Amino acid sequence: xxxxxxxxxxxxxxxxxxxxxxxxxxxxxxxxxxxxxxxxxxxxxxxxxxxxxxxxxxxxxxxxxxxxxxxxxxxxxxxxxxxxxxxxxxxxxxxxxxxxxxxxxxxxxxxxxxxxxxxxxxxxxxxxxxxxxxxxxxxxxxxxxxxxxxxxxxxxxxxxxxxxxxxxxxxxxxxxxxxxxxxxxxxxxxxxxxxxxx
Numbered sequence: 001x002x003x004x005x006x007x008x009x010x011x012x013x014x015x016x017x018x019x020x021x022x023x024x025x026x027x028x029x030x031x032x033x034x035x036x037x038x039x040x041x042x043x044x045x046x047x048x049x050x051x052x053x054x055x056x057x058x059x060x061x062x063x064x065x066x067x068x069x070x071x072x073x074x075x076x077x078x079x080x081x082x083x084x085x086x087x088x089x090x091x092x093x094x095x096x097x098x099x100x101x102x103x104x105x106x107x108x109x110x111x112x113x114x115x116x117x118x119x120x121x122x123x124x125x126x127x128x129x130x131x132x133x134x135x136x137x138x139x140x141x142x143x144x145x146x147x148x149x150x151x152x153x154x155x156x157x158x159x160x161x162x163x164x165x166x167x168x169x170x171x172x173x174x175x176x177x178x179x180x181x182x183x184x185x186x187x188x189x190x191x192x193x194x195x196x197x198x
Contacts, residue, residue, distance in 0.1 A: 012073070012101070012128075014039040020072025021045040022065055024054060027107065028078035032059055044071050048079075065089065069097040074105060080196075081109035088114035095121040104130040109163075111136065115148040122153045129156075134163030 019035050021028045024047045035041040036058060043059040045051075046068040054061070062068050069075055069090075075098060079086065090104070090113040098104060106113055110132045121127045136148055140160065143151040154160055182192035 012103075014041045014074070016040065016042075017073040018042045018044055018071060020062075020068040020075040021059075021078060022068055022075060023047060023078035023080070023108070024051050025078065025080070028076070029054075031076055031078065031107075032057075044068060066094060066097060069094040069102075072098070073101065074103045076105040077108045077112055079108050079112060081111055083111070087111045088117075090114060090117070092117040092120065092126075095126050098127050100125055100128060102127050106130065106132045108133070110134050115150060119149050122150070122157050129158065131159035131161065133161045135160055 014035060017039075019032070019041045021032050021043060022045070024032070024045050028045065028047075032043045032045065036043050044062055045054070045059055046062050046065050051061070062071060077090065079089070081087075088111070090106075092114070095104070095117055104113070104118075104127060113130075113132070115136055118130060122130065136150075140162075141147070141151070143154070146152070150158055151160065178194045182194050185192045
């Protein structure tokens with residue numbers, strides 16, 4: 001629009017789609033709730049640990065991350081990034097399983113996805129597109145200086161956002177409140193309510 005062009009390209013709808021959520025922590029659960037409530041999206045999920053509290057919800061667990069990519073139209077990564085542990089956990093095999101009409105939405109850290117596999121998938125049309133919240137190098141380089149060659153696909157096949165959704169006045173205040181609530185709970189000998197991974 002800013003460039004004076006109006007795209008009439010048809011895009012897929014979340015209504016009737018299968019959304020695969022990798023990581024059903026606070027963010028993954030909220031994403032699943034909103035997508036299901038707003039669009040009637042079918043929710044499939046995979047989590048590293050069992051989530052028995054989800055058993056009564058209209059979501060279907062799958063056995064592995066690869067199964068999630070095989071079964072979903074869109075996969076959202078909401079996993080905690082553990083450097084040296086789950087770098088490149090999404091591989092060529094996962095992207096091929098997602099298929100040419102599938103989309104990858106990485107709401108976590110870029111490092112979860114093998115950049116060579118992602119570039120190959122975008123070049124070859126293995127997937128329809130992807131988004132990354134954050135990038136492999138920060139600050140994000142100019143497309144000509146991108147060592148991974150991914151930014152050349154932006155914005156039509158790859159959307160890159162700055163991983164700064166918490167930078168609102170309200171979110172920063174709430175983050176400080178949560179830290180104080182954790183400290184007070186520990187001081188009382190209780191489990192902190194906002195423990196990482198909890």
